[in-house]
Amino acid sequence: MKVVLASNNAHKLDEIRAAIQGSGLEIISLQEAGIHDELPETTGTIPGNAMQKATYVFEKYGIACLADDSGLLVEALSGRPGVDSAHYSGSRDAEANIRKVLAELHGHSNRNAAFITVLAFKSAESELIFEGRVLGKICEIPSGVNGFGYDPIFMPTGYDRTFALMPAEEKVSMSHRTRAIEKFLEHYNQHGLR
Amino acid sequence: MKVVLASNNAHKLDEIRAAIQGSGLEIISLQEAGIHDELPETTGTIPGNAMQKATYVFEKYGIACLADDSGLLVEALSGRPGVDSAHYSGSRDAEANIRKVLAELHGHSNRNAAFITVLAFKSAESELIFEGRVLGKICEIPSGVNGFGYDPIFMPTGYDRTFALMPAEEKVSMSHRTRAIEKFLEHYNQHGLR
Numbered sequence: 001m002k003v004v005l006a007s008n009n010a011h012k013l014d015e016i017r018a019a020i021q022g023s024g025l026e027i028i029s030l031q032e033a034g035i036h037d038e039l040p041e042t043t044g045t046i047p048g049n050a051m052q053k054a055t056y057v058f059e060k061y062g063i064a065c066l067a068d069d070s071g072l073l074v075e076a077l078s079g080r081p082g083v084d085s086a087h088y089s090g091s092r093d094a095e096a097n098i099r100k101v102l103a104e105l106h107g108h109s110n111r112n113a114a115f116i117t118v119l120a121f122k123s124a125e126s127e128l129i130f131e132g133r134v135l136g137k138i139c140e141i142p143s144g145v146n147g148f149g150y151d152p153i154f155m156p157t158g159y160d161r162t163f164a165l166m167p168a169e170e171k172v173s174m175s176h177r178t179r180a181i182e183k184f185l186e187h188y189n190q191h192g193l194r
Numbered sequence: 195m196k197v198v199l200a201s202n203n204a205h206k207l208d209e210i211r212a213a214i215q216g217s218g219l220e221i222i223s224l225q226e227a228g229i230h231d232e233l234p235e236t237t238g239t240i241p242g243n244a245m246q247k248a249t250y251v252f253e254k255y256g257i258a259c260l261a262d263d264s265g266l267l268v269e270a271l272s273g274r275p276g277v278d279s280a281h282y283s284g285s286r287d288a289e290a291n292i293r294k295v296l297a298e299l300h301g302h303s304n305r306n307a308a309f310i311t312v313l314a315f316k317s318a319e320s321e322l323i324f325e326g327r328v329l330g331k332i333c334e335i336p337s338g339v340n341g342f343g344y345d346p347i348f349m350p351t352g353y354d355r356t357f358a359l360m361p362a363e364e365k366v367s368m369s370h371r372t373r374a375i376e377k378f379l380e381h382y383n384q385h386g387l388r
Contacts, residue, residue, distance in 0.1 A: 043237035043239075043242045043245075043246060044246060044249065045237075045245035045246055045249050045314075046245070046321055047241045047244075048241065048243075048246055050241075051242050052237060052239055052242055055239050059272070071321075073319055073320065073321055076318075078318050079320075079321060082321065112319055112388075113319070114319055118323065120239075120241065122273070123273070124269045124273055125267055125307070127239065127240055127276065128327075129325050194269070
């Protein structure tokens with residue numbers, strides 16, 4: 001089965017393609033499918049946006065589509081930045097986004113947070129949704145230069161360093177995105193896709 | 195933890211409350227929470243609408259919320275009626291909706307379909323999503339009077355009668371809604387909720 005992967009983030013694309021390759025699914029990028037649309041992300045929630053993107057591509061181009069959306073949920077901020085994680089400060093500047101979260105959390109003792117990724121698959125017969133998440137805490141001071149986004153301030157439960165201080169392989173081994181991909185592959189191996 | 199259940203369908207409410215009661219979660223209805231809003235369902239996808247409703251209640255009323263959305267996906271109809279299942283004919287009349295699906299499927303030999311339910315949970319730290327589905331076929335002629343919606347034309351794989359011909363307990367034992375609830379409870383038992 002040919003599946004187009006609707007992610008415009010090269011990081012995510014590499015990670016998902018690497019995990020899925022060898023599964024027997026033929027994965028192509030938006031570019032390879034000749035799709036240059038800006039995909040809609042207007043639902044206001046993470047799973048909503050993931051399925052919105054997959055549905056848009058399937059309905060417009062008639063090809064099965066796997067799309068993802070991710071975000072950081074901070075408990076003391078009522079789940080913000082959530083669906084707005086990528087542009088929380090008003091721009092896509094990761095440092096500005098981190099500064100805003102740290103400023104809003106200033107003085108809060110509750111630093112609980114969760115990173116989530118939702119993968120949505122849409123085809124003629126399927127509308128599947130898989131979620132991965134990692135619980136952790138928000139550090140007071142950013143540290144590390146690996147990864148991207150909020151990685152410098154996110155310390156997963158059971159670890160004493162942020163995602164951005166981990167080598168890529170270590171983060172990938174436990175990441176929210178990896179967990180979502182594992183759920184997708186588990187479903188595929190058990191039930192196939194159609 | 196107190197959770198408001200954002201379902202306006204008495205059928206679903208009973209089913210979900212029955213399954214969740216005894217879990218230690220305190221489940222209250224929208225009415226018991228004093229919430230009389232019409233909940234938004236404008237995302238165009240099933241998981242999107244489930245999470246949109248849960249997020250709306252959490253953000254407006256500050257109470258953790260579990261919401262659901264369901265639909266029938268017919269392969270030969272490119273996944274329709276899908277998110278529009280409840281009002282596919284333009285009204286909420288189940289018979290009219292069934293007639294429209296049967297008319298559109300007329301002459302198609304591919305009768306594959308799936309019933310799906312998505313449960314979405316939104317709280318300060320969590321944005322969880324659980325999906326249950328049942329594969330089956332669309333019959334040429336409705337049969338049975340039990341259940342609701344498309345039950346008279348949906349025959350689950352491995353059975354020789356429609357959902358509407360089954361006693362309530364038999365349908366509940368295998369339904370898409372039950373499977374989604376089971377996934378939610380499995381998560382709750384393993385990880386708790388916060």
